[in-house]
Amino acid sequence: MEAKSAARERLLSAHDGLIDLSHRIHAHPELGFEEEQASVWLCESLADAGFAVEKGICDLPTAFRARTGSGPLHIGICAEYDCLPGIGHACGHNIIAASAVGAALAVAKVADEVGLTVHVIGTPAEEVGNAGGKILLLERGAFAGIHAAMMVHPAPFDMLRAKIIAASMFEVHCTGKESHASAFPELGVNAADALTIAQTALGLLRQHIRSTDRIHGIITNGGTAPNVVPAHTSAKYIIRSETLDQLAELQPKVYRCFEAGGLATGSKVAITGGDKPYAEMHHDEDMAALYRSNSEALGRPFPNLGEWETRPTGSTDMGNVSRAIPSIHPMIGINSLPAVNHQPEFASHCVTADADKALADGALAMAWTCIDLAINQEVRERLMAR
Ligand SMILES: [Zn+2]
Ligand SMILES: [Zn+2]
Numbered sequence: 001m002e003a004k005s006a007a008r009e010r011l012l013s014a015h016d017g018l019i020d021l022s023h024r025i026h027a028h029p030e031l032g033f034e035e036e037q038a039s040v041w042l043c044e045s046l047a048d049a050g051f052a053v054e055k056g057i058c059d060l061p062t063a064f065r066a067r068t069g070s071g072p073l074h075i076g077i078c079a080e081y082d083c084l085p086g087i088g089h090a091c092g093h094n095i096i097a098a099s100a101v102g103a104a105l106a107v108a109k110v111a112d113e114v115g116l117t118v119h120v121i122g123t124p125a126e127e128v129g130n131a132g133g134k135i136l137l138l139e140r141g142a143f144a145g146i147h148a149a150m151m152v153h154p155a156p157f158d159m160l161r162a163k164i165i166a167a168s169m170f171e172v173h174c175t176g177k178e179s180h181a182s183a184f185p186e187l188g189v190n191a192a193d194a195l196t197i198a199q200t201a202l203g204l205l206r207q208h209i210r211s212t213d214r215i216h217g218i219i220t221n222g223g224t225a226p227n228v229v230p231a232h233t234s235a236k237y238i239i240r241s242e243t244l245d246q247l248a249e250l251q252p253k254v255y256r257c258f259e260a261g262g263l264a265t266g267s268k269v270a271i272t273g274g275d276k277p278y279a280e281m282h283h284d285e286d287m288a289a290l291y292r293s294n295s296e297a298l299g300r301p302f303p304n305l306g307e308w309e310t311r312p313t314g315s316t317d318m319g320n321v322s323r324a325i326p327s328i329h330p331m332i333g334i335n336s337l338p339a340v341n342h343q344p345e346f347a348s349h350c351v352t353a354d355a356d357k358a359l360a361d362g363a364l365a366m367a368w369t370c371i372d373l374a375i376n377q378e379v380r381e382r383l384m385a386r
Contacts, residue, residue, distance in 0.1 A: 022098035029083035032125025058140035064122035069111025092154030102363025129169025132317030152362035155331035164281035167315030170274030188229025194261035201257035284326035
């Protein structure tokens with residue numbers, strides 16, 4: 001088909017620049033909402049290609065939107081570009097960002113011809129776990145008028161419909177009272193013990209939750225000195241369930257474990273966050289089927305992954321987008337095993353030849369899927385009727 005050939009040619013001509021963009025973002029990791037350099041580089045790449053770029057949309061300085069074409073079907077391609085604390089781009093968001101730009105550049109040339117407007121939506125802070133960039137952008141109207149949304153996410157292997165579950169991140173702050181830990185221990189209120197009791201209670205709770213629920217966290221402040229009774233301690237936890245409904249059932253049980261720590265020790269316990277959870281992902285079947293055939297046409301089939309097909313994976317604020325707008329979030333393999341996401345070894349894999357190929361393939365598969373959505377009358381009408 002001519003439109004698809006034209007998209008492929010355009011992507012080929014942009015190839016080296018996209019790899020360079022991915023590697024630059026990888027070499028300069030930035031945390032959520034602090035992605036100054038990445039958002040500038042991404043906006044520059046799109047502006048240079050003739051896109052209308054708005055940076056700092058919706059009061060989020062590192063968010064952006066770039067638009068091309070003037071067709072009636074509006075497709076949003078989401079770019080993520082935040083890293084993880086301490087281990088850099090161990091989730092490969094450099095590949096997500098560059099593939100989003102690549103897909104949009106490839107479609108730009110044929111957008112008007114097939115009746116498309118393409119938006120690259122720069123979505124900061126996916127890794128934060130609560131009130132992620134896409135949730136705030138959705139609330140503030142950045143996705144208004146978009147009929148369908150998509151992105152690809154690097155993973156050890158290709159997976160069309162990963163089981164992406166709901167999640168909520170919150171912080172716990174415990175306040176007790178300092179005292180000399182040996183001379184006057186009876187005058188102290190031990191805020192570290194409050195977290196120890198909470199963790200014990202969580203351990204017991206695990207027997208009585210769904211096998212698909214997840215509870216995991218870190219102590220971010222455990223005290224200041226062993227001879228001072230800890231008066232200020234804190235933790236960050238993430239809880240996950242298959243759906244937002246199940247998450248709403250899990251959340252109070254988990255919170256009670258922290259309250260138990262407060263009750264037993266006499267510490268005050270305050271919980272913040274946990275108010276804008278990530279939703280489970282709904283994969284649009286039509287879009288997924290088209291992406292599958294395009295990926296297969298590029299020599300990238302989706303093998304049967306056995307238990308991985310149904311096993312809960314991670315969570316993303318793209319889940320929230322998928323509840324508002326038909327969406328897909330295919331995982332694109334970078335051949336990293338045994339390294340998996342959120343390991344430093346995975347970060348190293350995100351700039352290999354396999355990672356660069358995933359970037360190019362993901363970009364083209366998305367570009368071709370955009371074209372298919374535009375020219376498939378039935379799907380197009382369904383998307384535009386919403
Ligand atoms: Zn990620
Ligand atoms: Zn991640």
